[in-house]
Amino acid sequence: MNDVIFETVITTQSADGRPHVAPMGVRYQDGGVVLMPFKPSATLDNILATGAAVLNVLSDTRVFAGCVTGRKTWPLLPAEKITGVRLACALSHLELRLAEQSDDAQRPVLHMARVHAVSHAPFIGFNRAQAAVVEGAILVSRLRMLPPDKVISEMAYLQIAIDKTAGPEEHEAWGWITEAVAQHGTSLKEKS
Structure with a gap:
């Protein structure tokens, strides 16, 4: 395969x-x-x-x-x-x-x-922020499987691409991702 x-x-x-x-x-x-x-x-x-x-x-x-x-x-x-x-x-x-x-x-x-x-329209490629949002979404889908320190380090790295190349749509999407990670982090703290 x-x-x-x-x-x-x-x-x-x-x-x-x-x-x-x-x-x-x-x-x-x-x-x-x-x-x-x-x-x-x-x-x-x-x-x-x-x-x-x-x-x-x-x-x-x-x-x-x-x-x-x-x-x-x-x-x-x-x-x-x-x-x-x-x-x-x-x-x-x-x-x-x-x-x-x-x-x-x-x-x-x-x-x-x-x-x-x-x-329907040409695909001209992803900018770095779009790629970071996709990676962030994958990270969110695996929050229950990953250790908190891995999540924190991955988010910090992806934030660099957001800061450098994001437009309004990517900022909106990144906001949803960071909110989900923060909510998950809060629930992790409450369980410990």
Whole structure:
């Protein structure tokens, strides 16, 4: 399996049509996409129920930060070839259908076949602050697994990129991340 992981945002729908937005690292393999959502997760449940998902490529890093800090409502548009939704801010999206699955106690492997791909705007790359926000969002998603000193040192390093290159959107997203880290730090202190 290709071990290169690309950070994207996956949109899915429940069997009754409720949308779900979640950042997720994906692997591109054999013309398709490999997803490995954790158990339990709405993304996993929705894909197993509907057999479909949309991979969104975007540069608005507020979506990454928002999803891991409880801000999961983002403007959506209907997918074109599958029953599902995509992010309105997506620079491109890839509509996927479940082709094969391998169960696992923690992270099932879902092989997704490409159904339809659309480019909406060019991706010109991330500035350092956008990359820092994505890394900060990943850090927030793992707060329960990491020692506090690691979190503090990672946040301090990422802050440098925010200070040097962030625009208004990145400052907003970084604020959500720092708030989540501070809240987690407070709860850590209360438990000790």
